[in-house]
Amino acid sequence: MSKEEQNLLNEQGIIDYPLETIIGERFGRYAKYIIQERALPDVRDGLKPVQRRILYAMNELGITNDKQHKKSARIVGEVIGKYHPHGDGSVYDALVRMSQSWKLGSPLIDMQGNNGSIDGDSAAAMRYTETRLAKLSGLLLKDLEKNTVLFAPNFDDSEKEPTVLPAYFPNILANGASGIAAGYATNMPPHNLGEIIDATIALIDKPNLSLNDIFKIVKGPDFPTGGIARGFDGIQNAFETGKGRVFIQSKFHEENGHLVITEIPYEVVKQDLVRKIGEVVDANPGIGVKEVRDETDRTGLRIVIELGTDTDFEVTRKFLFKNTPLQVSYNYNNVVIVNKQPMQMGIILILKAYIEHHRITYTKRTEFELAKALKRLEIIEGLIKAISVLDEVIAIIRGSSNRGEAITNLIARFQFSDVQAGAIVDLRLYRLTSTDIVKLQEEQANLNAQISHFNLILKDEKAMNQEIIKNLKEIKDEFGVPRRTEIINEIEALDVEIKQTIVSKEFTIWISRDGYVKALEASQIGKFSFDEFKRRPNDLWISCVPATTLDHLILVSSAGVYYSIPVFKINPSKWKETGMHLNQIATMNGNDKIVAAFVVNDFQDAKQEILVASRNALIKRTPIEGMQTKMSSKAFKLMKLGDGDELVSASLVTSKTKFVTMVSENGFSVRYDIEEIPSASVTAKGVKSFSAKDEKIVAGKAFDNEDIVIITNKGNIKKIKADLVPMMNRPKKGVRLYPWNKKRDEFVKDLFPANANEVINLLDENDSVIQLNINSIKYSDLEEINNDLDMGDIDTAIIEKNYIIQTNDIPKMPRTSENESENEVETEKK
Structure with a gap:
């Protein structure tokens, strides 16, 4: 017990320490241990402690390459009992890895029996396999008996073990290493043994050798699984600083129009790769892949990707390389132990440290x-x-x-x-x-x-x-062995548009409020009555749009998010089916509702905007070109909402859009020039659109020259000319568009821009649906009240707006940055 602990010892025999001190001191010891004695390799022999102890124990047992194999369990027991008091699983795993020719450029262990496979299969149990040192390991252990390295006591002081092996070749670069410590990690690829030895010799001859001279000798990493390493800049950075990134591609060739893979990237599990290719093909049926077969046998690795006759070989190949582990990135992180400290080193410093040890x-x-x-x-x-x-x-x-x-x-x-x-x-x-x-x-x-x-x-x-x-x-x-990995300086551009891989097909798509999507081919339409057009109970189709498999469907949710769904991912449906739910492609919360749908053919040329309004009276315009995403499996923010707020409407702003009309539950309405609403990014809140306190907005929509139609929860419908609502400067309370009837608890349910002959669909609380032609509704004055419909309380009302993003429609309106929009909101709050 230390003096400090003795001073802290109280009468009950308890040492009282602050938790912060205990945690810091204990974790510091643990971190130092795993950095120096577990996870990181020594720059001199390229081995972690467990690897060094395995090789040393086998050497002491005399299980060299010229002797018979011994049971692996015998070796694991020797290592655990004398040098490495940890689990037998971790020791055996390290033993197996040193024998795997697809993990190490130059295996150090010769194992007899099942030592795993490139498919990710585990090795047989240690009681079944037999092991001996590989001939190359003799060079790591050579001259141990000649006082070449320091020895230290083992964990119980009963034995001596070497702190490092003599290592007569640069194993650290030849075989690489990987490991995770506390605050440090290492990820070093294997290199070609012959090239590394040539570089070592060159550096011995000329200690001032430049990095360019090294590049003439060592071309780059040399993975045991071969493949193609791309990216000279990444290799150069790795050789210079110890940190860099290269891309590893599978080797392939074309055979009878099919794509054949013969070498795969380092540390990619072949079985998982084949499965992933199959998943990508299943998720993208339009890319023209008929079948994926693993034809690997004892003659070598072979994966056949059978393509259709009309499939573009190069486009499909690039798409698969981009979306599967047929190409992966490898991040160099050359962190090694030097003088008992972790250091990140480039290739010259590593070789110099090794030469000094040698x-x-x-x-x-x-x-x-x-x-x-x-x-x-x-x-x-x-x-x-x-x-x-x-x-x-x-x-x-x-x-x-x-x-x-x-x-x-x-x-x-x-x-x-x-x-x-x-x-x-x-x-x-x-x-x-x-x-x-x-x-x-x-x-x-x-x-x-x-x-x-x-x-x-x-x-x-x-x-x-x-x-x-x-x-x-x-x-x-x-x-020495011939180089296995081909080095190509340029990184191949794999930016293949999914449209290039897909055959165009036309659909008519219905979208429901609850997130169901029904895509119908032209042959389905007109065969059956609308009564047979199936929907889920208490759900209503809110939009019907034409689209092709090359388009994107943007679905805006009440949660202030949107989903960007490639149409080709939507399964075709039949007239009498409910369609597929959005959750089959993305993840949608069960309480959210779809408020609008838009079809986009090309985001880059989509110059229009989406106008969104929230229940708490926030409103903004968001450019559609800024809504392009790389993923379709999750939701993306469209408007930053506060607690208790939700999105109530979304509509399209085009070159014809003149104004926006707002309406509250209590029937107050106001019109603004569209330029009053700033344009902001998807992460912005928007600006205040209503000045009345505690007014809840039910809609804020873009108008061209349409009439204004509102409907109440009790089924009252009112159509007025837009000019009756005065144009104002934001934010204002506006005029009452519909008198509030306190006795029957009636409030405004929704507002629509309506043209002649458009149809409004109404869903009531009894799951009944009726359709009304806008022409059948008479114009009213502001104070006038129309008779209500013979329906239950209205649950949902919708006019199926056809929001198609036209690439030649470019609105000319000033745009405001996100910061300006945020600042305006803050100013209004003050």
């Missing part, structure tokens, strides 16, 4: 060999000297009472060293008498040559460099 290791090895040779030379020289006085030596040994006395007597008589005298005394008599002086002299000459060579290496840096280079070249000759 030199230190080779120096220690040479010092060990030199000491061994000097000791042996000393003994040989003693033996040569002893043979020249052999009879006297034997007499002295015989005349001595014990070994120590014999050594002392020999030293006193012939001035042998302790080592020499000990070696002579320890030799058996027959060895002394039968030793060949010529052989001793030959060995003496060889030892002198070795000692001279070792001294030269230790004293002359150039000589040491030549030795290291010679060894590296031998490793390259034995273990």
Whole structure:
């Protein structure tokens, strides 16, 4: 217990610490441990601790590449029991990964049995597989016994383990690494062993080698699964800083008009890739893919994507590469442990750190060999000297009472060293008498040559460099493999319009308030009566629009969001079906209602705007060209709403739009010039449109020259000329358009811009629907009250407006930025 803890120890024997101190101190220890001792590789040998311990344990057990395989469970038990007290699953997973040829450029483990597959299959249990070190691993472990690296106590101080392996080749770059620590992560791809060794040799020869010179040697990453790596800039950034991005593409070719994949990106699970391609094909039936087959066998990987006869091969290929893992991005993040600290390093710094380690290791090895040779030379020289006085030596040994006395007597008589005298005394008599002086002299000459060579290496840096280079070249000759990944400097543009892959087909689409969409082909229309046009109970079709499979359908919801649905994703329906719900494509809240629908052919050329109004009297225009999305599976914000607010209307602003008309539940109405309403982005709130306190807006819609039609909850319909409502400057309360009848709790339900011969659909609380022609409704004055309809309380009223976005319709109106719109709202609040 520390002094600080003793001071904090109270009478009950409890140490009282602030939680913040405890959490910070404990997590700091944990973070340091997982950074240094678990997740990140050492720059010197390229291994994480668990990998290093596995290789060392196998080496200690003698399970080398020239010995028989041993059960993996035997090795896992050895590692856990002596060096790595963690779960057997994590140790076995690390063992398996080091044996997988599709994960490591140069596998370090030779495993016999099922060690998994590129399909993502797990390896067999450790009791079934057998393992031994790969031949290449011997280069990582070589000369461990020659004091080349430091050893440290294991977790219980019962064993010693190396803190790093000698590593006679740059494993850190050859095999790469991946791992997640606390605040740090590493993601290093494998590189070609031969290229990395050539770069190491070049940097030893010329320490000031530039990055451009390195690029001439190392082309880029070399993934064991092959493929194509694209993006010179990303590779350059990664080589320079340790951080960069490259794109990995599958290798493919065209075969009888079909797309055939023969190599896939690194770490992509083939089975998942095939499934994803199938999902994309199912979700996009118009792209012309007939079938996806996995024809992989023992001869190699092969995925066949069968295309239709009219399918554009290149367009479909690019679409699939963009929307499936046939192309993925790989993010370099070269974070390694250097001097017990995590650092992000480029390729030159990594190679220099490795070269420094190699030199230190080779120096220690040479010092060990030199000491061994000097000791042996000393003994040989003693033996040569002893043979020249052999009879006297034997007499002295015989005349001595014990070994120590014999050594002392020999030293006193012939001035042998302790080592020499000990070696002579320890030799058996027959060895002394039968030793060949010529052989001793030959060995003496060889030892002198070795000692001279070792001294030269230790004293002359150039000589040491030549030795290291010679060894590296031998490793390259034995273990080097041809490059597997093709490097292409340019990133391929895969921006394929989905329209390019789809065959155009025309539909008439109905949209309901509850989110049902019914797409009918022309052959369906006219065969049946409207009574057979099925709908869900208490739901009403609010819009009917013509569209093709190349168009987008924008559905505006009461929640202040919109959905951008490609028409080709809508399943064709039949007249007597309810259609498909929006939730089959996107995610719609069950309480939300669709208030309007728009058809867009091309967002870039869509210069019109959507006018939206909320119940709490906010209103704005939003450009349609800013509503383009890359996803159709979720909702996107159209108006920022406050608590308790909802969107009540959405209408189209075109070049013909002159004004906007607002109406409240209490029947007050006001008209504004359309230029009074600012244009703002989808995230803006809009501006205040009504000045009366606590007035709830039921609609705010764009008008051209239409009449104004309102309907109350009790079924009263009123049609008036738009000129009866005065034009004002925003915000105003306006004039009463409909007298409020307190006795029958009547209020305005909705407002419509109406033209002659248009039909209004009415749904009451009893799920009855009636249709009224606008021409059948007489014009009224502001104070006049019409007779109500013979219906229950009105639930929904709608005129099916055909909101088609015309690309040649460009309204000329000033636009206000989002900030200006927000500022205006804030000013009005004050």
